[in-house]
Amino acid sequence: MIKNKQTKRKSILDGLDLNSIPKSTKPLIDKKKVLKHPVTKLVICGIAIYGILKVSKYFVNGYAELIRATKNLRKARSQ
Numbered sequence: 001m002i003k004n005k006q007t008k009r010k011s012i013l014d015g016l017d018l019n020s021i022p023k024s025t026k027p028l029i030d031k032k033k034v035l036k037h038p039v040t041k042l043v044i045c046g047i048a049i050y051g052i053l054k055v056s057k058y059f060v061n062g063y064a065e066l067i068r069a070t071k072n073l074r075k076a077r078s079q
Contacts, residue, residue: 034040
């Protein structure tokens with residue numbers, strides 16, 4: 001099976017004309033410019049804030065349940 005994959009790679013490389021491919025190709029979208037764009041920053045910050053709020057909800061509910069449980073325990077001990 002390994003030999004079969006190696007022969008496939010060789011046949012693909014033989015079929016390619018590597019000299020015809022330009023050595024300096026520019027990408028269609030420049031990553032550095034996209035990340036510096038204000039709209040991209042706004043979207044990334046919005047998603048981060050939404051995630052923080054979504055996760056913090058579980059921490060707040062857990063803390064509220066802990067307080068409720070301690071109050072119930074105090075009431076049960078006092079009776």
